[in-house]
Amino acid sequence: MQANAAWTPDQPIVSVRDVHKSYGKVEVLKGVSLDVRKGEVVCIIGPSGSGKSTLLRCINALVGIDKGSILVEGQEVHDPKLDKLELRKKVSMVFQQYNLFPHKTALENVMMAPILVLKRPKEEVEAQARRLIKKVRLEGKENSYPGELSGGQQQRVAIARSLAMTPDVMLFDEVTSALDPETVKEVLSTIRELADDGMTCILVTHEMGFAREVGDHIYFTEKGVIVEHGPPATFFKEARDPRTREFLSQIL
Amino acid sequence: MTSLEACVRESKARISAAASGERFASAFTPTAAFVILVACAIPILTLEARAQLQSTVGTQSVLQSLIKWFPLILFGPPREFGGFALNIAVSFLAMALGTAVGIVLGLGQISIHRPLRNLAWALTQFFRNAPWLVLLFFVMLLTPFQIRLFGFSIPLPGWLKASVGLSLPIMANMSEIVRGAVNSIPTAQWESAESLAFTRLQTLWRIILPQCVRRMIPPWMNWYAILTMATPLISIVGVNDAMTLTQDALSAEQRTDLLMPMYSLLLALFFLYCYPIARWTLWLERKYAVKI
Ligand SMILES: Nc1ncnc2c1ncn2[C@@H]1O[C@H](COP(=O)(O)OP(=O)(O)OP(=O)(O)O)[C@@H](O)[C@H]1O
Numbered sequence: 001m002q003a004n005a006a007w008t009p010d011q012p013i014v015s016v017r018d019v020h021k022s023y024g025k026v027e028v029l030k031g032v033s034l035d036v037r038k039g040e041v042v043c044i045i046g047p048s049g050s051g052k053s054t055l056l057r058c059i060n061a062l063v064g065i066d067k068g069s070i071l072v073e074g075q076e077v078h079d080p081k082l083d084k085l086e087l088r089k090k091v092s093m094v095f096q097q098y099n100l101f102p103h104k105t106a107l108e109n110v111m112m113a114p115i116l117v118l119k120r121p122k123e124e125v126e127a128q129a130r131r132l133i134k135k136v137r138l139e140g141k142e143n144s145y146p147g148e149l150s151g152g153q154q155q156r157v158a159i160a161r162s163l164a165m166t167p168d169v170m171l172f173d174e175v176t177s178a179l180d181p182e183t184v185k186e187v188l189s190t191i192r193e194l195a196d197d198g199m200t201c202i203l204v205t206h207e208m209g210f211a212r213e214v215g216d217h218i219y220f221t222e223k224g225v226i227v228e229h230g231p232p233a234t235f236f237k238e239a240r241d242p243r244t245r246e247f248l249s250q251i252l
Numbered sequence: 253m254t255s256l257e258a259c260v261r262e263s264k265a266r267i268s269a270a271a272s273g274e275r276f277a278s279a280f281t282p283t284a285a286f287v288i289l290v291a292c293a294i295p296i297l298t299l300e301a302r303a304q305l306q307s308t309v310g311t312q313s314v315l316q317s318l319i320k321w322f323p324l325i326l327f328g329p330p331r332e333f334g335g336f337a338l339n340i341a342v343s344f345l346a347m348a349l350g351t352a353v354g355i356v357l358g359l360g361q362i363s364i365h366r367p368l369r370n371l372a373w374a375l376t377q378f379f380r381n382a383p384w385l386v387l388l389f390f391v392m393l394l395t396p397f398q399i400r401l402f403g404f405s406i407p408l409p410g411w412l413k414a415s416v417g418l419s420l421p422i423m424a425n426m427s428e429i430v431r432g433a434v435n436s437i438p439t440a441q442w443e444s445a446e447s448l449a450f451t452r453l454q455t456l457w458r459i460i461l462p463q464c465v466r467r468m469i470p471p472w473m474n475w476y477a478i479l480t481m482a483t484p485l486i487s488i489v490g491v492n493d494a495m496t497l498t499q500d501a502l503s504a505e506q507r508t509d510l511l512m513p514m515y516s517l518l519l520a521l522f523f524l525y526c527y528p529i530a531r532w533t534l535w536l537e538r539k540y541a542v543k544i
């Protein structure tokens with residue numbers, strides 16, 4: 001992996017600076033900045049439509065930005081010359097609706113990208129995929145199709161699929177919102193284990209308890225701006241901005 | 253309560269749309285009964301009428317005539333390829349050609365290159381909305397009797413040109429089937445493939461198209477049945493198909509009492525071939541509807 005020569009692990013692994021993004025005339029991100037250090041777990045909370053998903057999509061270059069800069073390991077994500085493949089080997093995303101490939105088994109879902117994109121040998125990839133399926137506690141489900149798995153199980157396959165790209169940063173976009181309360185726990189504990197292993201995670205979530213427990217830093221977004229941020233201890237107890245306090249009072 | 257009415261009307265429309273496949277099937281049952289009845293009635297009528305016919309006309313009975321002509325209508329004249337077998341051959345060839353080119357055209361319709369997309373769209377619309385017979389005439393008239401290739405002259409038989417002519421509307425409809433099926437796959441599939449760094453082509457071949465195949469097979473088979481039933485059109489451009497040979501037989505016999513039985517025989521042939529395909533299509537449609 002060719003990291004930018006100027007970047008060292010003590011600098012932020014993801015650095016978002018004054019990012020603006022519009023869809024047509026609607027400005028969805030109005031100058032967002034945030035820093036994520038290696039091994040940190042950053043939680044983004046905020047009301048629906050405040051631009052949380054859009055921010056994650058920008059970090060993964062699924063959509064372009066209009067202004068500002070996003071650096072991942074010191075490399076500009078929106079540099080037209082950037083090799084998207086290099087970026088996506090570093091940053092992997094998990095979606096709310098899992099988006100597994102329905103015509104492939106759980107194991108094949110995990111194996112596809114490493115074989116086709118990273119061109120790694122099949123035996124090696126299969127061994128890794130089986131390890132990852134075990135890691136997300138889905139042993140025995142290797143040959144099940146997504147349609148035969150519960151929502152929580154599908155989401156954990158999706159996490160394994162992202163991990164198979166051996167990313168440095170994982171983006172989670174409301175990965176538990178589509179799940180029923182019972183299965184939310186399974187998925188959250190998988191993410192907690194990842195965080196404990198030192199994976200850098202940026203997660204958009206409505207699970208405040210989880211954010212407080214696992215998060216190193218909380219960001220609150222509203223209408224395309226970051227209103228307030230801080231470590232969970234201070235953020236949840238001593239929120240200063242009235243918009244944050246109102247949001248928290250509604251949700252807690 | 254107009255909104256309620258509108259709602260009811262809409263749901264009714266949806267139900268009837270869903271049931272149209274059903275209706276297609278049930279409409280076949282009376283048709284089936286009718287054709288089978290006619291087919292069975294022929295020998296019975298013949299038995300009753302035999303004495304009378306033989307005395308008045310002094311020739312073979314209807315049944316004897318049918319039996320006499322049946323091999324010709326089925327397989328064409330001796331040492332020549334023709335008859336119903338030729339209809340089937342033409343349907344296979346036109347379907348294969350139309351499917352292959354149609355898939356390419358359909359993928360052109362979803363290309364990210366605007367000019368290519370527009371060209372594919374225009375071709376699709378043109379051939380989808382052209383009368384089959386006119387297309388057939390165009391191809392017959394535009395292509396030469398033979399082509400020269402590396403100094404050899406290769407004759408282009410009529411049935412080959414006719415297949416090309418009939419493949420054009422199939423191509424255009426296949427193109428639409430491909431476009432529709434690809435568009436029916438949620439964009440989230442494209443997005444998650446993109447986030448895993450698949451290229452557009454890899455996404456299409458490995459992820460999108462495999463999910464489309466199931467959706468495409470029933471309409472594709474439906475078009476095959478329609479194509480097969482349209483193959484008698486080629487008789488107009490001078491190909492020895494079952495229709496041409498039936499007409500030849502009738503003009504050789506010069507017997508008005510043979511008209512109905514002969515054409516009924518032809519209808520029965522097509523029906524016996526196409527009806528199972530229609531049933532099979534319906535069965536696949538149901539199966540896939542449940543699965544995904
Ligand atoms: N592809 C798009 N085209 C046009 N508008 C879009 C698009 N994607 C998102 N938007 C708009 O951008 C705004 C922010 O959307 P986004 O999905 O980022 O919000 P969110 O904070 O993730 O909300 P939620 O909690 O509901 O997921 C919304 O008003 C949405 O309608």
Ligand SMILES: [Mg+2]
Pocket residue numbers: 052053054173174
């Ligand atoms: Mg969202």
